[in-house]
Amino acid sequence: MLRLSRLTDYAVVVLIRLAEGERGGSGRGEEGVQTSPGIAAATGVPEPTVAKVLKALACAGLVASQRGAHGGYRLARPLAAISVVDVIAAVDGPIALTACVDGGASGCDVASLCAVRGRWELVNDAIRAALDRITLADMRAIPLPLPPPLRMKLAAPEAAQ
Amino acid sequence: MLRLSRLTDYAVVVLIRLAEGERGGSGRGEEGVQTSPGIAAATGVPEPTVAKVLKALACAGLVASQRGAHGGYRLARPLAAISVVDVIAAVDGPIALTACVDGGASGCDVASLCAVRGRWELVNDAIRAALDRITLADMRAIPLPLPPPLRMKLAAPEAAQ
DNA sequence: ACAAACCGGACCCTGTGGGTCCGGATATCC
DNA sequence: GGATATCCGGACCCACAGGGTCCGGTTTGT
Numbered sequence: 216m217l218r219l220s221r222l223t224d225y226a227v228v229v230l231i232r233l234a235e236g237e238r239g240g241s242g243r244g245e246e247g248v249q250t251s252p253g254i255a256a257a258t259g260v261p262e263p264t265v266a267k268v269l270k271a272l273a274c275a276g277l278v279a280s281q282r283g284a285h286g287g288y289r290l291a292r293p294l295a296a297i298s299v300v301d302v303i304a305a306v307d308g309p310i311a312l313t314a315c316v317d318g319g320a321s322g323c324d325v326a327s328l329c330a331v332r333g334r335w336e337l338v339n340d341a342i343r344a345a346l347d348r349i350t351l352a353d354m355r356a357i358p359l360p361l362p363p364p365l366r367m368k369l370a371a372p373e374a375a376q
Numbered sequence: 377m378l379r380l381s382r383l384t385d386y387a388v389v390v391l392i393r394l395a396e397g398e399r400g401g402s403g404r405g406e407e408g409v410q411t412s413p414g415i416a417a418a419t420g421v422p423e424p425t426v427a428k429v430l431k432a433l434a435c436a437g438l439v440a441s442q443r444g445a446h447g448g449y450r451l452a453r454p455l456a457a458i459s460v461v462d463v464i465a466a467v468d469g470p471i472a473l474t475a476c477v478d479g480g481a482s483g484c485d486v487a488s489l490c491a492v493r494g495r496w497e498l499v500n501d502a503i504r505a506a507l508d509r510i511t512l513a514d515m516r517a518i519p520l521p522l523p524p525p526l527r528m529k530l531a532a533p534e535a536a537q
Numbered sequence: 538a539c540a541a542a543c544c545g546g547a548c549c550c551t552g553t554g555g556g557t558c559c560g561g562a563t564a565t566c567c
Numbered sequence: 568g569g570a571t572a573t574c575c576g577g578a579c580c581c582a583c584a585g586g587g588t589c590c591g592g593t594t595t596g597t
Contacts, residue, residue: 217380283595284541334515345506354495444564445572
């Protein structure tokens with residue numbers, strides 16, 4: 216179904232949470248660094264998973280890490296400067312729809328007969344371009360401290376397929 | 377990696393193969409109907425898999441099936457009228473990046489805290505729109521009865537979207 | 538020195554894509 | 568009308584990877 220991994224979903228949630236804590240501040244003064252247990256508690260995502268996601272994001276340079284006591288993570292850039300492709304690439308690796316795309320001819324056993332060799336890149340680039348235009352600032356929905364039933368009405372209505 | 381299923385890849389190959397046989401014709405006169413074993417032999421895809429893909433495509437109305445002796449499959453519409461989303465939807469089901477998108481709130485256990493509820497639809501629609509603009513006619517590369525090394529040079533360069 | 542937090546890796550386990558097979562239905566040909 | 572070729576529908580099994588967990592090591596502040 217062209218489904219993306221759940222880790223990516225978590226990553227977006229975590230990043231947005233990181234942005235929320237940045238301005239409000241935890242009151243500590245350290246420009247809003249947040250610990251993975253703290254983010255886990257705030258988002259409902261299991262803590263080890265949060266740590267794993269954060270690690271991947273730090274590795275990709277989307278968040279900066281502060282080690283030691285009172286350490287934690289903070290955003291490396293504002294949400295508006297982070298596109299969805301960045302997150303996907305950080306968590307799931309580079310976007311490659313088919314095995315043919317990334318590794319040249321490696322692994323494609325029917326390469327000699329394949330009629331669409333290299334043409335998936337067309338699709339690949341189209342998706343990449345579309346995703347590049349969407350930033351996390353776009354995805355940060357309504358602040359939503361709203362009663363759950365009401366929220367569902369706001370988020371659900373007729374997924375215009 | 378936002379990877380799509382291999383079945384979808386096969387479906388595109390099969391559909392293009394179907395289009396190839398349509399004009400040249402197998403000489404039989406039946407407007408180019410092709411059997412699944414025949415397509416399997418021509419594409420290099422294992423025959424049961426071809427049959428499975430064809431079945432899904434027929435179910436989605438992308439190809440028409442002719443039962444009985446000398447039966448087979450033929451395209452229901454020209455390649456230019458089949459977009460990539462059609463193929464993906466036929467093989468992999470409707471495009472839904474996350475579990476949140478298709479089933480409303482079903483299954484999302486942290487829904488009460490999720491900060492991006494419903495916002496993946498934005499990404500979803502962007503991808504769907506991008507893929508809708510690409511037809512199989514766009515993906516049918518050069519006829520390519522060419523030596524592999526040369527082919528790779530032709531197929532690779534800057535996919536002019 | 539102790540504690541808090543990140544860091545890096547290893548580990549297992551379930552879900553599902555992906556491939557195979559079989560019996561039944563159906564249309565053509567002899 | 569029977570034989571044959573083909574599609575049709577389902578059940579079945581296997582392997583791979585997502586994804587969740589845990590542990591020891593390292594860095595930094597108190």
